[in-house]
Amino acid sequence: MQQQDPRHQYPAPPYEQEPQPHPGSDQKMAPKADHGETSYKGSGRLAGRKALITGADSGIGRAIALTFAREGADVLIAYLSEEQDAQETVRLVEETGQKAIAVGGDIQDEAHCQALVKRAVDAFGQLDILVNNAAFQMSHTSIDELSTEEFDKTFRTNVYAMFYLCKAALPLLKPGGSIINTTSIQAYMPDPSLLAYAATKAAIANFTKALAKEAIEKGIRVNAVAPGPVWTPLIPSTMPEEKTKTFGQDTLFGRAAQPIELAPIYVLLAAQEGSFITGEIYGATGGRPIA
Template sequence: MLKHKPNGQPPQEQDRQPGRETEMVPQPEFEPRYPSAGRLAGKTALITGGDSGIGRAVSVLFAREGADVAIVYLEEDEDAEETKRLVEEEGGECLLIRGDIGSASFCADAVKQTVAQFGGLDVLVNNAAEQHVDEDVGDISEKQLARTFRTNVYGYFYMTQAALPHLTRSATIINTASVTAYRGQTVLVDYSATKGAVVSFTRSLSQQLAKEGIRVNAVAPGPIWTPLIPASFAADKVAEFGQHVPLGRAGQPNEVAPCHLFLACEDSSYMTGQVLHPNGGEMVGS
């Protein structure tokens, strides 16, 4: 059963990007909500940004469903070690890989480590992202713009390019997009632009890889309670976060992770180039 508080979160903020899940109150809900059905038995998944938030929920759910998991994270060692513990509690093996997905050479090394550890790669989840609040598009610096695109777009390209030589028929790629790709966000213009690029990347890549039997889909979450939120917004905005959607609250990571699972396993065998929308009821284009 969900433990969410319908009236939102206490005011809070963090002074660094990326945020830390260990500092959030209340803690995001990551626990899988159902027993295993073995949907990913014998599979290996590589999940970027797998240390916290949606990535943690995906990592733990995949492990429950039988997968071994490689988690790529930037620098949040405490969060990553906790996620590793949780994955292992579910019976999966977990490899932690620390580094910046904005580097093509790092992505190549991360895939190399994953394949060396587990003997192959079946599921790639491109999930890591960053965002920065700016009230005026003119305030977005060249450095910030380059950094946001390097993480949110280049990182997805680099990791995919590194993974493809190891993916065989029935392998899957799942990209985490965002509701902002469809309806925009006035203070996250560069972030929203990158998520629009992720949607187009997903659709184009799915067509290119269909003949190889590799499916490519995406998930576009709405307002989800993750470390990005207190690390991005002022405390008063955090307290109101998610209340604008029809369901009246922020979503939890374990309400998003089942979308990634569905797209990773054979339940979605006739879907490619599609986007799922766990967003609390916002009506957006598909």
């Protein structure tokens, strides 16, 4: 990619985005999100690898799927219900010459998580990389607005599903395999409007560091990425319109990140070049501290 001033590399607020119903659609993003469609060039760093990525229909998950494919990996794209977005991710992966499978369903269900792992192994013959990326959030002005049901859903989607998938996948991963979780700047600088979401992201960071100590005994590395504000369908479908239009303006760059700006970190953590990295949280927060 040509050298550029990162402050002006992508659109900055105010954004023209209109509100979307949850879980949102990539097709309706304005400005359009960049997943690396025209910019990312692979170099074979994941040749022969097989990956399972949750939330890979759009946003960061789509960018991970595309970059992994351009690095030589086959990908299982796990998604909730966004069929049109998921099929677009399949198309992008298959354009690289790699295999793609899209599997819909709710990762709150342990049986579905187990089925995802089995489907990946059945389809590809092995599983080398697990990326726990899917997440649920809703913003509220007060804890009084946060129902017990929503709090439970947030933890089941963001934390329980990660546990289910790691538990199912770890016995099948071979030495050199990798688990990558998505935490957030919210784990370190929580916003009260995202009370439940922020708490889950702190749990993910802690879980990552603990599991890394166990998994390395099998030669498996476990790490996490902590994004700051990223321009994905999650934003207009879960945040007030006024916050969406100014989303990311408080970073040092004055803008939100695009999904492709996160994906290369996942490539590093999945590739053999990251062989001495485990138990780490990689921040891509637009300049905010995570420690």
